Amino acid sequence: MFFAKDFIETAEGLIFAVVGQSMEQDKVLCFLRYVPHQQGWRKVDTDVANDFLKQHHPHYLHYSPILDASLHAVAQPKIIKHHRPKHRLQQLLNADNHDAVEQDLLSLAKLFQQHGLDLANIGITGSLLIGVQQHGSDIDVVCYGREVFHHCRAVTAKLIELGQLQDLTEQDWQQSYQRRDCDLSFAEYVWHEQRKVNKAIINGRKFDLNFIDDCMESLPRFTGHAGGTTPRMEEVEQRKEQLPRAPKVGADATQGAVADDRAVGDPNDYQKIGPINLQCQVIDDTYGFDYPAEFKIDHEHIDSIISFTATYTGQALRGETVQVSGMLEQSSQGRKRIIVGSSREARGEFIKVVQ
Numbered sequence: 001m002f003f004a005k006d007f008i009e010t011a012e013g014l015i016f017a018v019v020g021q022s023m024e025q026d027k028v029l030c031f032l033r034y035v036p037h038q039q040g041w042r043k044v045d046t047d048v049a050n051d052f053l054k055q056h057h058p059h060y061l062h063y064s065p066i067l068d069a070s071l072h073a074v075a076q077p078k079i080i081k082h083h084r085p086k087h088r089l090q091q092l093l094n095a096d097n098h099d100a101v102e103q104d105l106l107s108l109a110k111l112f113q114q115h116g117l118d119l120a121n122i123g124i125t126g127s128l129l130i131g132v133q134q135h136g137s138d139i140d141v142v143c144y145g146r147e148v149f150h151h152c153r154a155v156t157a158k159l160i161e162l163g164q165l166q167d168l169t170e171q172d173w174q175q176s177y178q179r180r181d182c183d184l185s186f187a188e189y190v191w192h193e194q195r196k197v198n199k200a201i202i203n204g205r206k207f208d209l210n211f212i213d214d215c216m217e218s219l220p221r222f223t224g225h226a227g228g229t230t231p232r233m234e235e236v237e238q239r240k241e242q243l244p245r246a247p248k249v250g251a252d253a254t255q256g257a258v259a260d261d262r263a264v265g266d267p268n269d270y271q272k273i274g275p276i277n278l279q280c281q282v283i284d285d286t287y288g289f290d291y292p293a294e295f296k297i298d299h300e301h302i303d304s305i306i307s308f309t310a311t312y313t314g315q316a317l318r319g320e321t322v323q324v325s326g327m328l329e330q331s332s333q334g335r336k337r338i339i340v341g342s343s344r345e346a347r348g349e350f351i352k353v354v355q
Contacts, residue, residue, distance in 0.1 A: 002028050003212050004291050005125040005142045007083035008074055012057060015041055015083075015130060016074055020291065024064060027073035032060070034130065041132050068271055068329065083130055085123025085142040092128075093119070101133045104205045108139065111164060111202075115155045121148045125210065139207035149211035149289060153197045156209065166201040167194070176206075182311045183325070183350040189311075192352065196314040198289075211289045211313075269332045276328040276338055279354065280305075282316045289314045292341070295322075295351070301336055302328070305351060308341030312351045321355045 002008070006018040008028060015034035023029065032049035034041035044052060053060050053072065062073035092102055093109065105124060113119055126140035127133040143149035159165040168176065176199075177189050184192070193199070198209040282305075284296035293307040295316055305324050307313060316322045326340040326349045340349045 002082070003144075003214060005085055005123070005140075005210060005212055007033070007125070007129050008079045009081040009083065009130075010060075010074060010078050011080050012036075013041075014057070014060075016060075016072060017125075019071065022066075024062070024066065024073065027062065027075050028079070029062070029064065029071060029073050031072050034132070041130065043127070043132075066269060085125045085129060086120070086144065087123075088129050089119065089122060089124045092124070099133070100135060101128065101137050101139065101205070104203045104207075105139050108141070108202050108207060111159060112152065112155055115158070117148070117151060117155060121145055122152075137205075139202075139205060140210060141207055142210050142212055144212050144214040146211065146213065149209065152209050156200050157197045160200055168199065168201060168206065172201065172206060180311045182309075183348055184311075184352055188352055192315055198314065211291075213290060270329040270337070271331075272339075273328040273330055273336075275326070275348075277323070277325040279321055279323050281321050282318055285316060285318045288316065297322075303335055303337055305338045305340060307351060308339065309349075312340055315351045316353050320353045322351050323354050324351050325349050326351075 002018045002021060002023075004018055004020055008016050008018060008030060010016070013036035014032060016028075016030035017033045018028055018030045020029050031046075032044065032053060034043055035052060036042075049072075050061075060072050060074060061070070063070050064073075089105075089109070092098070092105065095102075098106060105128065109119055109122065112122065121144045123142035123144065124140065125142050127137050128139065141152070143152050156165060160167055173190050173193070174186070176193070177186050180189065182189060199206060201207075278299075280297040280299050280302070282295045283298045287294040291308075291310075291313070293313040293315070295305040295307075297304060305322075305326070307315070324338055324340065326338040328336060329339055330336050340351055
């Protein structure tokens with residue numbers, strides 16, 4: 001079973017980041033992130049990745065008729081190693097020697113464990129997943145399960161209050177904003193990000209919390225469901241107050257967990273109609289932190305906003321009015337949705353709360 005945030009390695013030494021659990025033509029949908037370099041790997045951006053594959057390995061280029069998008073895909077027989085975030089964290093927890101980045105990760109893991117989190121439901125992705133982190137690398141935490149993710153958010157908020165973690169500085173936010181290169185002003189970007197409570201600083205190093213649904217809760221996501229919501233900040237505050245003040249940590253707290261094997265996929269075949277920009281009200285944000293993020297909206301003709309870029313996960317709450325700019329798509333069944341992130345950089349596409 002493959003999950004988003006997993007890495008897969010091919011015989012050519014290429015490292016791809018898995019982008020979703022569904023497969024097409026028995027291939028894992030993914031995107032090239034690292035190429036061989038000297039004795040290790042070098043990270044590549046979107047344009048370099050596409051150019052590299054076009055020149056050297058065009059068989060990994062893939063067009064998805066379901067997503068109506070070009071990305072990469074690897075047939076399972078081509079995969080020589082599956083890098084799993086949960087397994088990597090357990091490996092690091094049991095190792096004897098650690099560099100500075102790993103030490104900060106272990107400190108963060110200990111804090112989470114002390115506040116009731118089972119580390120069997122946590123993983124690590126990014127450079128740490130394949131051991132190519134550098135001194136200034138961030139920590140990319142993966143939280144498996146909706147409750148686990150929102151518990152991590154609550155713990156993070158509480159630890160910031162206690163001074164054991166720190167909020168991002170102005171410089172941190174500036175760097176984050178520049179990396180995102182999004183179509184929001186700096187003030188808009190920071191306002192939306194701060195209330196998500198999915199990133200903070202430990203020992204001067206930034207970490208992010210990423211949610212992965214490993215129990216297939218999202219099967220009905222594109223087929224309609226009753227209005228729901230993710231925990232709002234006041235609910236995160238309530239969870240903080242419910243956290244144990246001096247938890248007892250069990251000896252088996254870091255043992256592995258068994259993942260659900262069921263597959264998830266979107267049964268609808270969507271095609272692009274054209275760009276759209278409108279205001280609408282969010283009526284359901286249950287899957288706002290998923291990949292892709294989904295926000296059900298109150299609109300006569302359009303069902304939802306779907307975001308394929310991390311900038312806009314958790315961007316809006318139920319009851320809020322948003323301005324959205326993206327690509328309107330329609331399924332073979334006539335259902336319509338707005339895609340934000342029709343390209344990785346999502347030029348000209350955004351979601352922002354206006355009231």
